[in-house]
Amino acid sequence: MSLLVIPIFIAHQGCPHLCIFCDQHTITGHSVLEDGPVSPATVKETIDQWLEHPRKKQRNDVQVAFYGGSFTGLPMERQKDLLDAVKSYIDNGQVNSIRISTRPDYIDENIVAFLQEHSVSIVELGIQSLDLSVLEASARGHSVEQSESAIHLLKAKGFTVGAQLMCGLPQDSTSKLLATTKRVAVLAPDFVRIYPALVIKGSGLEKLYRDGSYAPLSLLKAVALTCRMKNIFAEHHIKVVRMGLQPSQELEKKVVAGPYHPAFGELVIARALFKQARKLLGVTVHNRQRRLSLAAADESAFRGPGNVSMKRLAGLGLLDGVELVFDKDQARNSVMVY
Ligand code: SF4
Numbered sequence: 001m002s003l004l005v006i007p008i009f010i011a012h013q014g015c016p017h018l019c020i021f022c023d024q025h026t027i028t029g030h031s032v033l034e035d036g037p038v039s040p041a042t043v044k045e046t047i048d049q050w051l052e053h054p055r056k057k058q059r060n061d062v063q064v065a066f067y068g069g070s071f072t073g074l075p076m077e078r079q080k081d082l083l084d085a086v087k088s089y090i091d092n093g094q095v096n097s098i099r100i101s102t103r104p105d106y107i108d109e110n111i112v113a114f115l116q117e118h119s120v121s122i123v124e125l126g127i128q129s130l131d132l133s134v135l136e137a138s139a140r141g142h143s144v145e146q147s148e149s150a151i152h153l154l155k156a157k158g159f160t161v162g163a164q165l166m167c168g169l170p171q172d173s174t175s176k177l178l179a180t181t182k183r184v185a186v187l188a189p190d191f192v193r194i195y196p197a198l199v200i201k202g203s204g205l206e207k208l209y210r211d212g213s214y215a216p217l218s219l220l221k222a223v224a225l226t227c228r229m230k231n232i233f234a235e236h237h238i239k240v241v242r243m244g245l246q247p248s249q250e251l252e253k254k255v256v257a258g259p260y261h262p263a264f265g266e267l268v269i270a271r272a273l274f275k276q277a278r279k280l281l282g283v284t285v286h287n288r289q290r291r292l293s294l295a296a297a298d299e300s301a302f303r304g305p306g307n308v309s310m311k312r313l314a315g316l317g318l319l320d321g322v323e324l325v326f327d328k329d330q331a332r333n334s335v336m337v338y
Pocket residue numbers: 012015016017018019022023024068069070103126
């Protein structure tokens with residue numbers, strides 16, 4: 001099944017919080033102040049437009065995703081209106097699933113029952129960290145236990161659960177971040193998104209950055225940490241579906257500092273592939289012809305800008321007698337030496 005995601009942006013609606021890193025208007029690229037709150041009519045128009053899109057013809061699994069804000073923090077009537085706008089498409093089979101994102105403390109038995117009644121099957125939770133000092137320094141306003149019980153409850157009720165995590169938050173450290181990652185992996189969400197913290201104009205983090213009390217991660221460090229997180233999730237067979245915020249001109253204008261890169265995820269994949277290749281080439285026999293094989297779809301990520309990975313492997317003396325192969329049948333993110 002190939003998936004078509006129909007995005008509906010409800011930027012900042014329903015969220016009375018102001019997490020230190022967040023200026024939701026910028027992060028989604030859609031301002032509720034400029035666009036006005038999304039109406040059920042807009043939801044239907046958006047779905048109709050996407051269903052007419054030529055891309056629809058190649059996709060047989062269609063998902064409506066309410067992005068941004070905290071969906072289950074909206075007034076109940078409004079949640080109902082928005083979900084009801086999707087109902088007829090679910091009923092006639094044009095849409096297969098509904099995804100929302102929300103905060104862990106906005107999930108309880110009643111909310112879960114309401115979401116089930118309204119055909120929501122995927123819930124993404126803004127977990128960010130499972131370290132209390134990091135949550136407090138980031139003004140998240142919820143506890144570690146609330147995150148854990150939200151994941152447990154949603155999984156027990158059969159939802160597909162996504163967890164959003166961040167690296168580089170105030171008061172975080174490598175050991176706290178890896179502890180969070182391992183703890184989340186044990187909770188076994190179905191998928192994860194990892195976002196390095198950026199200093200966004202107008203966010204609380206900007207104030208801390210400008211008065212010198214917060215230093216963002218360098219790009220190199222953010223890539224290295226995200227790579228370690230990704231590897232931990234891979235060991236637990238948990239898919240990391242996104243690394244780094246979706247690039248947009250709007251976002252680029254608002255990034256004051258921090259590890260922003262429009263292809264952040266590619267940088268992480270390049271690092272992971274390079275490290276696997278270095279390890280395998282280092283332990284296999286050097287005095288005979290060998291093949292280093294990667295998925296054809298990973299070629300540009302592996303080579304990196306200016307073929308940097310190959311140059312680094314050559315610089316380490318690991319490419320003598322090695323033929324490089326990009327195999328269209330090989331699984332992505334895998335490296336083989338034979
Ligand atoms: S809960 Fe989500 S939407 Fe609300 S301020 Fe925090 S990050 Fe932004």
